[in-house]
Amino acid sequence: MIGAIIVLYHPKENLLSRLLNSLENQVNRIYIIDNTTINAINNYNTHFDSHKIFYKSLGKNHGIAKAQNEGINLALADGCEHVLLLDQDSYLSSDMVSELVNTEKKLKESGKKVAAIGPLFIDEKNGLAASAIRHSFMHVKKISANTNTTHPIEADYIISSGSLINATTLKEIGLMMEELFIDWVDIEWGLRAKNKGYSCFINPSTIMNHSIGDETVSVAGKSINLHNTIRNYYIVRNATYLLRKKHMGWNWRSTTLLKIPQYIVFYSLHDPKKLRSLYVLTKAFLHGLIGKTGPIPS
Numbered sequence: 001m002i003g004a005i006i007v008l009y010h011p012k013e014n015l016l017s018r019l020l021n022s023l024e025n026q027v028n029r030i031y032i033i034d035n036t037t038i039n040a041i042n043n044y045n046t047h048f049d050s051h052k053i054f055y056k057s058l059g060k061n062h063g064i065a066k067a068q069n070e071g072i073n074l075a076l077a078d079g080c081e082h083v084l085l086l087d088q089d090s091y092l093s094s095d096m097v098s099e100l101v102n103t104e105k106k107l108k109e110s111g112k113k114v115a116a117i118g119p120l121f122i123d124e125k126n127g128l129a130a131s132a133i134r135h136s137f138m139h140v141k142k143i144s145a146n147t148n149t150t151h152p153i154e155a156d157y158i159i160s161s162g163s164l165i166n167a168t169t170l171k172e173i174g175l176m177m178e179e180l181f182i183d184w185v186d187i188e189w190g191l192r193a194k195n196k197g198y199s200c201f202i203n204p205s206t207i208m209n210h211s212i213g214d215e216t217v218s219v220a221g222k223s224i225n226l227h228n229t230i231r232n233y234y235i236v237r238n239a240t241y242l243l244r245k246k247h248m249g250w251n252w253r254s255t256t257l258l259k260i261p262q263y264i265v266f267y268s269l270h271d272p273k274k275l276r277s278l279y280v281l282t283k284a285f286l287h288g289l290i291g292k293t294g295p296i297p298s
Contacts, residue, residue, distance in 0.1 A: 001078075001081055002027045002028050002080060002081070002101070003029040003030070003031055003071075003078065003082070003083050004023055004026075004029070004086055005033065005068060005072060005084065006019065006030065007033050007064050007067040007068060007086075008034040008035060008036055009064075015089045015091075016088050019089070019092070020053075022091050022094075024052065026092065026095070027052075027097060028080070029053075029080060030054070033067040033068070033071045034055065034057040035058055035060070035063070036057070036061070063181035064176075064181070064185055065177055065178045065181065065185045066176075068085060068160070068185070069175045069178060072170065072175060072176075073175075075167075076167055081167050082164055082167065083170065084162070084163070084164050084165075085163045087161035087210065090161045090162060090208055091210075092119075096206050096207075097164065099205070100117050100206060103150075103152055104166070112201075113197055114166070114169065114198065114201060115165070115169060115194070115198035116165045116201075117158075117163070117202075118162040118201075118203070119206040120147065120202055121162060122207060122209050122210065124209050129145055129147070130202075132154070132155035132158075133156055133157065135252045135255055136251050137250060137254050140255050145204035146204055147207070150203070150205045153204060154201055155200050156187075156200065157186055157187045157189070157191060157194075158186065158201070161210055162208045173189070176188075180234075180238045180241075181238075181293070182231070183235045184242060187252075188248070194249070226270055229280050230296055232277070233281065233283075233296050234296070235267075235284075236264060236284040236285055236288065237293075238293075239256050239260055239288065240285050241287075241291060241293060243256065243257060260285065264281045
């Protein structure tokens with residue numbers, strides 16, 4: 001039995017409907033965990049199988065990690081053998097889930113310890129396919145996916161939306177790190193899994209559309225996603241905070257240590273309120289150093 005977990009935060013109704021339409025016939029249960037202060041959906045269980053959808057409001061924004069864990073615990077309590085993590089603005093291709101399950105089975109039969117397997121996701125803003133990420137000391141290797149092959153690509157971690165995770169694996173690796181609130185949650189979990197001898201995989205023949213960032217800019221021929229100042233705070237703070245975690249590994253920590261100053265400068269330069277951004281991101285860095293986590297201080 002497969003339980004899909006969708007985390008909501010001020011969702012766009014048309015995108016959520018699109019996701020549910022693409023998902024409903026591919027899983028056994030759908031757990032909608034709402035981080036919005038007020039009920040963000042309007043009687044979706046009247047449009048879909050009411051026995052399949054479970055909705056839970058958290059009353060306020062507790063962060064994506066907390067919401068994912070709420071959904072995971074509900075799915076495990078209901079006896080789901082797999083969970084599928086999803087963002088509200090994702091869109092599944094037909095048969096995506098069954099293809100991921102079959103690929104996971106083949107990987108395990110070949111002796112691989114699979115942490116999570118996900119589709120190749122396409123950024124709807126620019127049409128670009130994501131690369132598989134592998135870290136070495138002070139260097140990040142991006143492996144382009146060949147959609148003409150069915151051979152899975154091993155990565156240090158994969159994006160959470162679209163990730164299929166076995167229940168037994170979750171019990172061995174643990175749940176998401178809630179103190180991060182948002183950002184680096186999937187990366188932390190993937191590297192924690194790697195530290196325990198597991199691997200994450202991308203199935204390049206399985207496609208999922210997804211939206212990343214508020215906008216993109218082109219720098220030296222590379223498309224870079226931009227976010228708002230609050231989101232950038234979490235990116236800088238959590239990256240700094242995770243430097244102290246041994247399970248993140250020296251490869252990730254060495255490259256991230258170099259990137260943090262770049263994040264602060266780059267995001268501030270591309271913010272309409274540059275000085276305010278520089279102040280917020282400097283504070284984020286200091287908060288990460290002293291271990292201050294959770295939601296951004298008001």
